[in-house]
Amino acid sequence: MAFTSELWQAIAPIYAAILRHPFVRGLTDGTLPRESFQFYAVQDALYLRDFARALSLAAARAPEDEWIIMFNEHAAGALRVERALHEGFFKEFGLGPDAVAATPLAPTNLAYTSYLLAVAYGAPYHEAMAAVLPCYWIYWEVGKALERAGSPDPLYARWIGTYASEEFGAVVRAVITATDLTAARVGDQEREGMRRHFVMTSRYEWMFWDMGYRREAWPV
Numbered sequence: 001m002a003f004t005s006e007l008w009q010a011i012a013p014i015y016a017a018i019l020r021h022p023f024v025r026g027l028t029d030g031t032l033p034r035e036s037f038q039f040y041a042v043q044d045a046l047y048l049r050d051f052a053r054a055l056s057l058a059a060a061r062a063p064e065d066e067w068i069i070m071f072n073e074h075a076a077g078a079l080r081v082e083r084a085l086h087e088g089f090f091k092e093f094g095l096g097p098d099a100v101a102a103t104p105l106a107p108t109n110l111a112y113t114s115y116l117l118a119v120a121y122g123a124p125y126h127e128a129m130a131a132v133l134p135c136y137w138i139y140w141e142v143g144k145a146l147e148r149a150g151s152p153d154p155l156y157a158r159w160i161g162t163y164a165s166e167e168f169g170a171v172v173r174a175v176i177t178a179t180d181l182t183a184a185r186v187g188d189q190e191r192e193g194m195r196r197h198f199v200m201t202s203r204y205e206w207m208f209w210d211m212g213y214r215r216e217a218w219p220v
Contacts, residue, residue: 003183003191004176007130010139010195011202015138018206019145023213027156028149032213037156040212041089042100043109046207050113051101052078054120054132061125067178074171107218108211112204119197126182130194133179134202139163140172 002137008015016143018024026032052075059071090100121152143163151157162168185219210216 003194004133004180007087007133007179007195009200010199011134014199014202014206015141018138018142021209021213023209024142024146027153027160028146028151030153030156032150032156035107036215038089038093039106039215040209041093042095042103043106043149043212045090045100046105047054047113048078050117051132051135052076052133054116054128055111055132057120058125058128058132059115061128063125065207066180070095070174072123072179074175074208077171086170087164088158089155103220108207108216110202110213112201113209116201124190124193126186127192127193127197129175129179131201132195133175133198134205136172136175138202138205140169145167157199207218 023032023036026036049054055071055075055078059068059075062068062071088204116131120128142161143160143165146160147164151160179194183194186194
């Protein structure tokens, strides 16, 4: 069994909880409040800045030339392609770039991005790769699952189509392959570290959607 298959099995309950979450279900049945989606979209745009930084750190430490290229391209893509998606939403919400940039990170967003950057900067390369993988893989799987269900809301259908696309799938498969090759080069103890970070950031993925649904604010 491929190591990434083991990783996916390890988060099976987390992924099932993601699919059950009212934010995700609301994308397909149209019940997700617009205010929650707008909150999520703004926070996701802010998240992507630090996710791109984490990918750049991973690229700087990658042992293979192709992986250096891959992660640098993905870092740029996270800011260009998904920013274009978000900006389309922001126009519909009547939000300008300055308003988005001035929005503070929600508590969960700050915790997640801080974790990612700490691992990308300070942990061994194989752990950094495992930590960034859920953001790719879970979104792809969610996109495919929701596309099968469809959505009556054109805005939500556009979001679903982005992550269900073959273009995004090719990006995800490349990272999965690199993760399997990396895992094959390290020992059991190192793979356990990879598994720990993969599970942790998968939990943060659930928390991110929950944050958006609740429109999480700082309590004090």
